[in-house]
Amino acid sequence: MLSAALADGSAHRQCSFEVFARRLPDGRRYGVVGGTGRLPDALSRFRFGEPELSIVSRFLDSATVNWLRDFRFTGDIDGYREGDLYFPGSPILSVRGTFAECVLLETLVLSILNHDSAIASAAARMVSAADGRGLIEMGSRRTHEESAVACARAAYLAGFDATSNLEAVRRYGVPGAGTSAHAFTLLHTTVDGPDEAAAFRAQVAALGVGTTLLVDTYDITRGVENAVAAAGPELGGVRIDSGDLGVLARQVRKQLDDLGATSTKIVVSGDLDEYAIAALRAEPVDAYGVGTSLVTGSGAPTAGMVYKLVEVDGLPVEKRSSHKQSRGGTKRAVRMSRPSGTVVEEVLFPASAVTPDAGDLDARELLIPIVRGGETVAGLPTLEDARKFLAEALISLPWEGLKLSHGDPAVPTRFVPEAEPTRFVPEAEPTKTIPEAEPTKTIREQSWFAGH
Numbered sequence: 001m002l003s004a005a006l007a008d009g010s011a012h013r014q015c016s017f018e019v020f021a022r023r024l025p026d027g028r029r030y031g032v033v034g035g036t037g038r039l040p041d042a043l044s045r046f047r048f049g050e051p052e053l054s055i056v057s058r059f060l061d062s063a064t065v066n067w068l069r070d071f072r073f074t075g076d077i078d079g080y081r082e083g084d085l086y087f088p089g090s091p092i093l094s095v096r097g098t099f100a101e102c103v104l105l106e107t108l109v110l111s112i113l114n115h116d117s118a119i120a121s122a123a124a125r126m127v128s129a130a131d132g133r134g135l136i137e138m139g140s141r142r143t144h145e146e147s148a149v150a151c152a153r154a155a156y157l158a159g160f161d162a163t164s165n166l167e168a169v170r171r172y173g174v175p176g177a178g179t180s181a182h183a184f185t186l187l188h189t190t191v192d193g194p195d196e197a198a199a200f201r202a203q204v205a206a207l208g209v210g211t212t213l214l215v216d217t218y219d220i221t222r223g224v225e226n227a228v229a230a231a232g233p234e235l236g237g238v239r240i241d242s243g244d245l246g247v248l249a250r251q252v253r254k255q256l257d258d259l260g261a262t263s264t265k266i267v268v269s270g271d272l273d274e275y276a277i278a279a280l281r282a283e284p285v286d287a288y289g290v291g292t293s294l295v296t297g298s299g300a301p302t303a304g305m306v307y308k309l310v311e312v313d314g315l316p317v318e319k320r321s322s323h324k325q326s327r328g329g330t331k332r333a334v335r336m337s338r339p340s341g342t343v344v345e346e347v348l349f350p351a352s353a354v355t356p357d358a359g360d361l362d363a364r365e366l367l368i369p370i371v372r373g374g375e376t377v378a379g380l381p382t383l384e385d386a387r388k389f390l391a392e393a394l395i396s397l398p399w400e401g402l403k404l405s406h407g408d409p410a411v412p413t414r415f416v417p418e419a420e421p422t423r424f425v426p427e428a429e430p431t432k433t434i435p436e437a438e439p440t441k442t443i444r445e446q447s448w449f450a451g452h
Helices: 002-008 039-044 050-056 062-069 099-103 106-130 145-158 166-172 182-187 196-207 220-231 245-258 274-279 383-395 443-451
Strands: 014-021 076-080 093-098 134-137 212-214 237-240 265-269 287-290 305-312 331-337 343-350 362-365 367-372 413-415
Touching: 002 062, 002 099, 014 099, 014 106, 039 076, 039 106, 039 367, 050 062, 093 099, 093 106, 099 305, 106 134, 106 145, 106 274, 106 287, 106 305, 106 383, 134 145, 145 166, 145 383, 182 196, 182 212, 196 212, 196 220, 212 220, 220 237, 220 245, 237 245, 245 265
Parallel strands: 134 287, 212 237, 237 265, 265 287, 343 413
Antiparallel strands: 014 093, 014 305, 076 093, 076 367, 331 343, 331 362
16 A cells, blocks of 8 residues: 555545444443553654565565655554543544555554453453452463563553563563462472472462462362461461352351461452452452453453544545445544533544533543654653543443443444534433342442442
8 A cells, every 4th residue: 555655646645544443342331442551652663674674675666665764653643541431433543644654553553452452441340340359460371472461551551450470560560469370389299299288388488478378279178277377377368269269268268267367368360250250249259360361351352443544635534335334534522421420422523623512511522642743742641540540430431331231332422513513411310229130239339339
């Protein structure tokens, strides 16, 4: 495309591309924007050096290769801030510049936003299901080595407390946490047989009584006995990684209390997703270790976002393929909320139009400047800012938007052409109660949402 556009001169036409998702992943009621915090750094390093040029020169003409040698993005980018929510049609990112420089960014932009948004969206549901209990991201061994680092960052953005990935600790400042594996316990095997107690004593000697011991390598009841014997009643925690986690958590809690280890925490892991976490909400579990379902399932590895050309030299253009239509023209978006803070709808409108009249509602512009003239805008939100922003954004969702069951998007999106009236008249705000059709909702869950 670049070579042909350079040849006929169209490469230099001013264009606008937008990133959006036509629909949410199956079963989701909202999406979480992840990756807009990583994109500026990736863009600053997006260059074609001689090793890259040696590859593209195999199939591109010399004029195109020379253009790539000097490539620097000089356009503008606006986007939803990291940690914000998105819905079908939300113009999550707007990229403007010449066709040549914008079209090159499609894979870079989509690979970051699709991945990080999918992980953050899945992680946010797990955070809600955990109901304030700790969550450790432990998925590095189930995904690509670089993806693992981005997964840890996105999970932390969504509210996870820590990661076992030390590169994410180094690169992004995500808190680190982890426990030993079965291999360490199995290591302490002699000719007389397994010696779990020796493994526990060694770990406590090295790391102190605040460490967490993995107690289900052999017999879990004996494992708890050995753990408390090795560390005493001040043992920091025990981890259960297999079996019926709810039943075992109750059994282990009683055993720990009987042994005087009343403050010892129980960590569970083993193919957990948001549904399994929610099912364990009534059990005496203090923290969850989540891996596979976060980085490879539950909506990962893609959020289904696309990167589409919507404007050429100020003229709207749109794709009309069946089931893959796009709406032409550069757009802005505002999110309408009641005075109570509950979001009512998201309104999309032409970028050149006047902001829609919100009436008695509060309206918040959703796109913020990210890049201007090819340079990253100063003072963009940090990872910690995004983490706090998402926690507040989830509170603003209507009650039904936080359900784990299938349903429509929590917030409708509406496009307002410039010529149409834009004032929104809200209906009365419904009382937030637990639906009768959701008998598994607990008083704990109700109080958590009320408290937030």
